Amino acid sequence: MALKMVLDCDTGVDDTMAILYAALHEDVELLGVGAVFGNVPVDTATRNTTHTLAMVGRDDVPVARGADGPLDGRPQTYALFVHGDDGQGNAGTGRPVAPPVQESAAEQIVRLVRAHPGEVEIVAVGPLTNVALALDLCPELPSLVRGVTIMGGAALAPGNVTPLAEVNIWFDPNAAATVFAAPWRVTMVGLDVTMRTTLTEAHRRQLAAGGTVGDYVARILDFYFDFCASRELGERSGFLHDTLAVAVAAGALVPNLAPTVDVQVDTGEGPGRGQTVCDLRGRYMGFPEQPGAHCVVVLETDPGFADEAVALIAAAGDAQIDVTPSRLAASHGNGR
Amino acid sequence: MALKMVLDCDTGVDDTMAILYAALHEDVELLGVGAVFGNVPVDTATRNTTHTLAMVGRDDVPVARGADGPLDGRPQTYALFVHGDDGQGNAGTGRPVAPPVQESAAEQIVRLVRAHPGEVEIVAVGPLTNVALALDLCPELPSLVRGVTIMGGAALAPGNVTPLAEVNIWFDPNAAATVFAAPWRVTMVGLDVTMRTTLTEAHRRQLAAGGTVGDYVARILDFYFDFCASRELGERSGFLHDTLAVAVAAGALVPNLAPTVDVQVDTGEGPGRGQTVCDLRGRYMGFPEQPGAHCVVVLETDPGFADEAVALIAAAGDAQIDVTPSRLAASHGNGR
Numbered sequence: 042m043a044l045k046m047v048l049d050c051d052t053g054v055d056d057t058m059a060i061l062y063a064a065l066h067e068d069v070e071l072l073g074v075g076a077v078f079g080n081v082p083v084d085t086a087t088r089n090t091t092h093t094l095a096m097v098g099r100d101d102v103p104v105a106r107g108a109d110g111p112l113d114g115r116p117q118t119y120a121l122f123v124h125g126d127d128g129q130g131n132a133g134t135g136r137p138v139a140p141p142v143q144e145s146a147a148e149q150i151v152r153l154v155r156a157h158p159g160e161v162e163i164v165a166v167g168p169l170t171n172v173a174l175a176l177d178l179c180p181e182l183p184s185l186v187r188g189v190t191i192m193g194g195a196a197l198a199p200g201n202v203t204p205l206a207e208v209n210i211w212f213d214p215n216a217a218a219t220v221f222a223a224p225w226r227v228t229m230v231g232l233d234v235t236m237r238t239t240l241t242e243a244h245r246r247q248l249a250a251g252g253t254v255g256d257y258v259a260r261i262l263d264f265y266f267d268f269c270a271s272r273e274l275g276e277r278s279g280f281l282h283d284t285l286a287v288a289v290a291a292g293a294l295v296p297n298l299a300p301t302v303d304v305q306v307d308t309g310e311g312p313g314r315g316q317t318v319c320d321l322r323g324r325y326m327g328f329p330e331q332p333g334a335h336c337v338v339v340l341e342t343d344p345g346f347a348d349e350a351v352a353l354i355a356a357a358g359d360a361q362i363d364v365t366p367s368r369l370a371a372s373h374g375n376g377r
Numbered sequence: 378m379a380l381k382m383v384l385d386c387d388t389g390v391d392d393t394m395a396i397l398y399a400a401l402h403e404d405v406e407l408l409g410v411g412a413v414f415g416n417v418p419v420d421t422a423t424r425n426t427t428h429t430l431a432m433v434g435r436d437d438v439p440v441a442r443g444a445d446g447p448l449d450g451r452p453q454t455y456a457l458f459v460h461g462d463d464g465q466g467n468a469g470t471g472r473p474v475a476p477p478v479q480e481s482a483a484e485q486i487v488r489l490v491r492a493h494p495g496e497v498e499i500v501a502v503g504p505l506t507n508v509a510l511a512l513d514l515c516p517e518l519p520s521l522v523r524g525v526t527i528m529g530g531a532a533l534a535p536g537n538v539t540p541l542a543e544v545n546i547w548f549d550p551n552a553a554a555t556v557f558a559a560p561w562r563v564t565m566v567g568l569d570v571t572m573r574t575t576l577t578e579a580h581r582r583q584l585a586a587g588g589t590v591g592d593y594v595a596r597i598l599d600f601y602f603d604f605c606a607s608r609e610l611g612e613r614s615g616f617l618h619d620t621l622a623v624a625v626a627a628g629a630l631v632p633n634l635a636p637t638v639d640v641q642v643d644t645g646e647g648p649g650r651g652q653t654v655c656d657l658r659g660r661y662m663g664f665p666e667q668p669g670a671h672c673v674v675v676l677e678t679d680p681g682f683a684d685e686a687v688a689l690i691a692a693a694g695d696a697q698i699d700v701t702p703s704r705l706a707a708s709h710g711n712g713r
Contacts, residue, residue: 307648311644313647318541
């Protein structure tokens, strides 16, 4: 039976692939998607989420607009240099999409979880603001949900925005601290594994050779590959990041090492701000049980997973909407 | 030519091996040793340092007593459950030793460095309090020293006292922050490598089969192996820890991976207190140069180094002093 999932995204390039993966995978029953600020402003994330679902004919999945900034009201910066001004590698269509539903992303999480007690996995691949707001709306959420899986954090790997902080946690450390502290199972799919699962030019060619859905994804990856070449990998390639969280939640990607340990989030103003502090001191002892710990920290997965994810998206065929680049989008492209 | 070295130790079990290694290795010219609180109180550390040098006939090396607690004056706890009440696995001789020299460990560092400008490596394998005090006494020390090598910190490995903090840094984060920030080369030999270099029961037997020096070391390792079995490794074995810093400084152990990166010490009160925050974000790009960075973070060494260290100490022959267990010490033993 497919897993009931509510996804929460700050839809940039890799989020787009995660949404496609969730929408296309037979083991996932996608109940709704929330959008949040992060890679891009929340309105851009909302638009891109709706657009992505429409591409594969999944207009039936409700899209809710969520938080436009962190819980503490600090001014927000985005990662447009990673995902493009449009969050689609400056290669989106720029065409209008359907408006989001009236309820907020947090309200949608609460409604969908309440409708299916014990069955819904919340999969959050952006800042955890919407999930923290849902906890605020419904303090009994932890007893109603199956669990929460996030793409975010770094346990033993370096951060990607500071030496220690992964960007989704960094964007709203207070929200992350709330989510990790709540009494539910949190599965953390962080940089320890997502930085080990790379998309290559061969994957991009495979996508481009699929239908227009795959071709669209190959197009938006172009800008992202340039970013990774200059800042993270030294060659034109990229990371799947968000898709791994969806796949781990769905059971399509089974971690090779994922101890259940205590995790705190550093919300201070020191060099550790935004760090996911995972208690992995037990690693030489095979991770003995930590009483009260409820966070599953994924430390090893099969790097070959990228092949499966790419194959699924490449097989999506042609888009249900027109995804040819608009003149407007083309004028904002990176000239490749 | 042998490297002029000033060693600074909080002499517990592994420090004893590091002192022996430094005193015995032909590539090291040991100018002096300072003692500091940490594993044990400073008076115990001073006594054990003097005793260790006397064992191998190196009474010529001056031993100076140093700080009895951290710079900020907080009450100090020790690691007697790791090193025994006597810092010698409750298996020391308990016999009196010569008193330390009159100057403090910090004063001794300054004097020895000034006597050999550009030639002295400070190797600190306990809390960095004495080294920070030496900087305070002599602000130009960074331009006079060859460099500083420490056993301490953890870059990508978990901590050993909190999830993030290694104990030498944890004992005095302010001193560590001062030492890492000063404009000299700091080589950090931390848990990333020291937790990968284990001493086994076979090593212990090899030591016991040497002269009375090796037999003494085998005896004090017994208690430490029990600690590691119950708390860190799950089997009777231990870590060399401090000896690695001496060997790296001396060039006897050449790191396989040791990027020069920015390092900050978290001195806050959050979950990151005492963490060595190493900027390793460049690791997928082969660690591009970080302008201004002056900290060499050792990430990989040959785990087989333990064999060499054990062989050197096992070959030390018989002690120059009586190292048979005293009746007093035996009555405090762990009954093995």
